[in-house]
Amino acid sequence: MTNNNHKYLSVRVILKNTKLCRELFRKLKFLFSIKNSLHSSAKFTRIDGVLYHNSTRQFCLVLATITIFFSCSSGPQVNRGVIAEKGMVVSARAEASRIGTEILKKGGNAFDAMMATELALAVAYPYAGNIGGGGFMVYRKSNGDIGALDYREKAPLAATRDMYLDNDGNIIPKKSTVGAHAVGIPGTIAGIFEAHKKLGSLSIQEIFEPVIELAKKGVVVTQKQERRIKAFQKSFLAANKDSILLTKNWKENDTIKYSALAHTLERISKNGRDEFYKGETAKKIVEFIQENGGIITLEDLGKYKAKWRGPIAFQYDDLKIISMPPPSSGGICLAQIMNGIEPYNLHEFGHNSVKAIQVIVEAERRAYADRSFYLGDPDFVNIPVDTLISKNYKKRRMDNFSFEKPTLSKDLQHGNIEMFESNETTHYSIVDQFGNAVSVTTTLNSGYGSKLYSNELGFFFNNEMDDFSSKPGVPNVYGLVGTKANEIAPEKRMLSSMTPTIVEKDGKLYMVVGTPGGSTIITSVLQTILNVHEFQMGMQEAVNQPRFHHQWLPDVVRIEPNRFDEETKKQLEKIGYKLYERNSSVIGKVDAILVLEDGRYEGGADPRGNDTAVGF
Numbered sequence: 001m002t003n004n005n006h007k008y009l010s011v012r013v014i015l016k017n018t019k020l021c022r023e024l025f026r027k028l029k030f031l032f033s034i035k036n037s038l039h040s041s042a043k044f045t046r047i048d049g050v051l052y053h054n055s056t057r058q059f060c061l062v063l064a065t066i067t068i069f070f071s072c073s074s075g076p077q078v079n080r081g082v083i084a085e086k087g088m089v090v091s092a093r094a095e096a097s098r099i100g101t102e103i104l105k106k107g108g109n110a111f112d113a114m115m116a117t118e119l120a121l122a123v124a125y126p127y128a129g130n131i132g133g134g135g136f137m138v139y140r141k142s143n144g145d146i147g148a149l150d151y152r153e154k155a156p157l158a159a160t161r162d163m164y165l166d167n168d169g170n171i172i173p174k175k176s177t178v179g180a181h182a183v184g185i186p187g188t189i190a191g192i193f194e195a196h197k198k199l200g201s202l203s204i205q206e207i208f209e210p211v212i213e214l215a216k217k218g219v220v221v222t223q224k225q226e227r228r229i230k231a232f233q234k235s236f237l238a239a240n241k242d243s244i245l246l247t248k249n250w251k252e253n254d255t256i257k258y259s260a261l262a263h264t265l266e267r268i269s270k271n272g273r274d275e276f277y278k279g280e281t282a283k284k285i286v287e288f289i290q291e292n293g294g295i296i297t298l299e300d301l302g303k304y305k306a307k308w309r310g311p312i313a314f315q316y317d318d319l320k321i322i323s324m325p326p327p328s329s330g331g332i333c334l335a336q337i338m339n340g341i342e343p344y345n346l347h348e349f350g351h352n353s354v355k356a357i358q359v360i361v362e363a364e365r366r367a368y369a370d371r372s373f374y375l376g377d378p379d380f381v382n383i384p385v386d387t388l389i390s391k392n393y394k395k396r397r398m399d400n401f402s403f404e405k406p407t408l409s410k411d412l413q414h415g416n417i418e419m420f421e422s423n424e425t426t427h428y429s430i431v432d433q434f435g436n437a438v439s440v441t442t443t444l445n446s447g448y449g450s451k452l453y454s455n456e457l458g459f460f461f462n463n464e465m466d467d468f469s470s471k472p473g474v475p476n477v478y479g480l481v482g483t484k485a486n487e488i489a490p491e492k493r494m495l496s497s498m499t500p501t502i503v504e505k506d507g508k509l510y511m512v513v514g515t516p517g518g519s520t521i522i523t524s525v526l527q528t529i530l531n532v533h534e535f536q537m538g539m540q541e542a543v544n545q546p547r548f549h550h551q552w553l554p555d556v557v558r559i560e561p562n563r564f565d566e567e568t569k570k571q572l573e574k575i576g577y578k579l580y581e582r583n584s585s586v587i588g589k590v591d592a593i594l595v596l597e598d599g600r601y602e603g604g605a606d607p608r609g610n611d612t613a614v615g616f
């Protein structure tokens with residue numbers, strides 16, 4: 001892409017500062033890319049999903065020129081996603097987005113919809129939606145008040161620093177990832193009740209009712225879900241004493257009824273939060289975990305509390321970014337990366353161009369190196385938050401960056417690293433008809449968490465203990481290396497990468513954004529914001545774009561398979577970057593909402609999953 005830069009340098013100089021002209025610039029660039037691809041020897045060329053025969057190339061070029069001329073004269077043309085006027089929910093499953101939206105239509109607010117959507121995901125998306133896990137919420141009320149809720153899991157009272165090490169000090173394989181030993185004290189039920197107590201408006205029963213109905217009526221299996229369930233069935237059988245609901249031979253279009261979960265939800269709806277932490281459900285949880293060799297007790301559940309935290313807020317150009325503070329690393333890392341790239345004109349470099357990728361990768365490398373050393377549960381460790389997110393600090397950190405060659409991660413800090421594993425979590429974004437916004441990321445950690453499933457209670461338990469650093473310098477399932485700040489201690493919360501984020505522009509709500517993806521969460525949120533702000537994309541278009549990721553260690557740039565052009569990859573490799581392009585994995589699955597200039601909402605639901613935006 002950068003090869004084309006000289007061709008429109010003069011246009012760029014004149015035009016770069018107005019929004020309309022920035023759009024023209026993007027379109028001219030697109031035009032040159034069409035032209036280049038049409039000059040290739042391929043017989044057919046795919047442009048925006050349409051196959052063009054090369055014999056039509058001159059015609060296409062003229063047509064594209066005319067289209068651009070007229071579309072620029074009437075304002076930017078962007079491929080939009082679902083548009084709504086009053087409210088919207090974007091989540092990993094249509095059933096959950098619909099239930100959340102129905103709550104809004106009933107007169108509920110974004111916090112009522114949060115409770116309903118979270119629970120509906122626990123039914124319709126057991127891969128990551130949960131009541132056996134935890135999460136984080138960032139909110140912005142219509143009056144501009146902001147806040148963050150931490151309902152992250154905690155280590156049990158009997159947890160010890162070396163609980164996943166053998167007598168020789170080596171990590172015991174799978175102990176922190178599979179089965180009852182991997183489970184942290186779940187926070188989801190405490191979180192949604194806490195949010196509701198402070199900010200909700202409908203009754204608990206009104207919110208639970210459609211979710212219980214969904215669990216009883218059942219959820220239709222999608223093609224992606226059929227594949228996923230099949231892929232995990234061996235692990236389910238290995239982690240559980242008996243077969244479980246999801247070890248049946250489910251096929252696309254079958255309906256899975258979640259009757260046991262419906263009963264658990266009915267009890268919680270009737271008896272409230274304490275049903276899960278002190279009541280019959282709590283007793284069943286403890287019995288089940290201990291039967292399977294785990295260490296969670298009734299005292300652990302009884303002591304669990306969700307916590308309100310002050311969000312991380314910082315400026316990037318004319319945007320104010322509001323994100324999750326520790327025990328998530330999300331907000332701090334996002335601030336560090338954005339501070340690192342702010343002085344560079346990414347827009348001029350071009351979307352996913354070699355130079356833009358270099359700047360972002362080098363800022364990411366430095367932020368993740370700091371993450372590993374400084375970040376942990378703020379109730380246990382002192383974190384120099386103000387310094388880490390200050391513009392000066394990041395400027396100093398970027399001082400040794402050069403476009404000539406990569407900074408090697410080993411020169412920033414040591415660590416012996418293996419490769420990435422797959423990972424899952426889920427995110428949803430909500431705006432309501434009153435102007436409140438909610439950004440929530442919730443997780444069981446890996447797909448289906450610890451794979452431990454209670455047939456009686458109807459849900460999976462998390463394997464969040466693996467987000468602690470079991471042994472300094474040894475990577476967890478995301479390849480992330482930790483140090484003392486994130487070592488295990490009783491009642492401590494494990495460090496997270498979840499980055500539920502809200503963006504303001506000119507003091508008004510602008511974007512609600514977040515994603516699953518373990519360590520790639522932060523960089524996926526970053527690129528989605530940049531796609532809108534730097535490259536003038538609409539919300540859906542921004543979500544659809546190919547993503548890349550660097551996390552300090554391992555020292556590779558991970559890129560989505562088959563989505564980056566060969567020339568860009570070649571140039572990056574020539575400069576010295578190691579690319580990692582694995583065929584089976586996507587980076588992030590972003591669900592986001594953009595406030596358009598006319599005040600309507602545009603949803604961006606990630607096509608990488610079954611994600612769906614529903615609005616009204």
Ligand code: GLY
Pocket residue numbers: 425443444445446464467495496497498518519
């Ligand atoms: N379990 C993934 C995260 O919290 O980052």
